[in-house]
Amino acid sequence: MKPGLMKALVCPFHKEALELAAASCEGSEVMEGELRCPACPQPYRIAGGIPRLAGLPASGHDAPAQPAAGTDNAADTVKTFSYEWALFDRLGWDEATCGHEHTEMRFFDSTQLRKEDLPGKKILDLGCGNGRFAGVAAEESTAEVYAVDLGVQTVEVAYRNLASRPNVHVLQASVFHLPFREDFFDIGYSIGVLHHTGDTRKAFECLASRVRSGGLLAVDIYHPRNLLCEGVDRTLRAVTTRMSPDRLYRVSLRLEKVAAWLARHNLLKYVNLVMRLEAHRLSIFDWYSPKIADRHSYKEVEAWFRHCGFEITKSLKPRPRSRVEKFKRGLNPPWSLVLQGRKGQKDG
Numbered sequence: 001m002k003p004g005l006m007k008a009l010v011c012p013f014h015k016e017a018l019e020l021a022a023a024s025c026e027g028s029e030v031m032e033g034e035l036r037c038p039a040c041p042q043p044y045r046i047a048g049g050i051p052r053l054a055g056l057p058a059s060g061h062d063a064p065a066q067p068a069a070g071t072d073n074a075a076d077t078v079k080t081f082s083y084e085w086a087l088f089d090r091l092g093w094d095e096a097t098c099g100h101e102h103t104e105m106r107f108f109d110s111t112q113l114r115k116e117d118l119p120g121k122k123i124l125d126l127g128c129g130n131g132r133f134a135g136v137a138a139e140e141s142t143a144e145v146y147a148v149d150l151g152v153q154t155v156e157v158a159y160r161n162l163a164s165r166p167n168v169h170v171l172q173a174s175v176f177h178l179p180f181r182e183d184f185f186d187i188g189y190s191i192g193v194l195h196h197t198g199d200t201r202k203a204f205e206c207l208a209s210r211v212r213s214g215g216l217l218a219v220d221i222y223h224p225r226n227l228l229c230e231g232v233d234r235t236l237r238a239v240t241t242r243m244s245p246d247r248l249y250r251v252s253l254r255l256e257k258v259a260a261w262l263a264r265h266n267l268l269k270y271v272n273l274v275m276r277l278e279a280h281r282l283s284i285f286d287w288y289s290p291k292i293a294d295r296h297s298y299k300e301v302e303a304w305f306r307h308c309g310f311e312i313t314k315s316l317k318p319r320p321r322s323r324v325e326k327f328k329r330g331l332n333p334p335w336s337l338v339l340q341g342r343k344g345q346k347d348g
């Protein structure tokens with residue numbers, strides 16, 4: 001943990017300023033220690049260089065890490081992602097199919113940010129996984145990037161990938177109890193995360209509250225497919241989400257081969273009308289492993305932006321111009337929605 005992080009931190013439960021007590025350091029990095037809140041019965045730990053602010057029972061906090069925590073589904077979601085990121089622990093997964101260029105393209109696509117939005121900004125990556133997108137944002141050396149994830153092992157993977165960069169902080173926390181001052185960030189983004197939390201809207205609002213007036217917020221959230229595809233997906237998920245991660249990974253390896261064959265014969269796009277299949281094991285595992293994977297329409301999420309005081313600045317909402325286009329869109333709607341908004345000034 002870099003001591004500079006202290007300027008951003010507050011207790012996730014009491015909003016009080018925290019006091020840093022370092023027990024061991026490597027250079028300026030605090031490796032072990034405590035973060036003390038005057039209102040909390042026990043301190044938060046800093047372990048392996050990472051502040052652990054997720055409100056886990058060991059910290060002595062009664063409040064749950066997230067509304068759905070304690071239910072098997074939320075715990076399971078974090079568990080499957082921990083497995084995923086331990087396996088795909090490199091920022092570029094593998095150079096052949098998902099190298100740096102792919103990650104960079106996906107980052108700018110899913111946030112609709114431009115390189116010129118980043119210099120000098122304080123940026124929050126909510127649900128950072130192995131840190132691949134935080135890594136792209138941090139390439140702008142004047143930006144300060146805060147990478148947060150709920151998974152105990154997941155943040156360790158992100159830390160290994162990113163901690164050596166002077167402009168990145170890695171923390172373990174839940175979106176529902178973010179340990180940051182309100183209105184702190186110039187930019188907040190969350191790619192492929194909020195729909196896995198069990199309460200997408202509340203998670204969105206928690207994230208939005210940490211963005212300052214005039215700041216940008218970008219989200220990438222699962223979007224509903226056609227009815228047939230949704231039905232097939234529910235059926236498949238009922239099976240895949242009960243598999244052990246090892247088993248599902250083995251299945252993903254086989255499906256990857258099937259998808260590659262279909263892609264070679266130009267058939268994958270037809271299969272994708274009824275089910276999600278990509279020619280990469282991680283994408284398959286990522287899609288079929290978590291029990292919580294909610295869907296939301298553009299209309300719904302646009303309303304959340306407005307409710308939180310944002311105007312929409314960018315949107316990848318399809319805008320069919322003819323009946324034929326509309327019909328085609330209905331058959332093949334996007335898998336995810338992408339929206340970006342700017343927060344207005346507060347009244348008074």
Ligand SMILES: C[S@@+](CC[C@H](N)C(=O)[O-])C[C@H]1O[C@@H](n2cnc3c(N)ncnc32)[C@H](O)[C@@H]1O
Binds near residue numbers: 133196
């Ligand atoms: C599909 S992964 C996406 C990771 C990363 N954004 C990416 O696209 O590479 C979803 C991530 O959200 C995290 N997550 C789930 N619930 C969370 C919560 N309540 N607070 C913070 N992170 C959460 C998981 O641990 C997981 O790493």
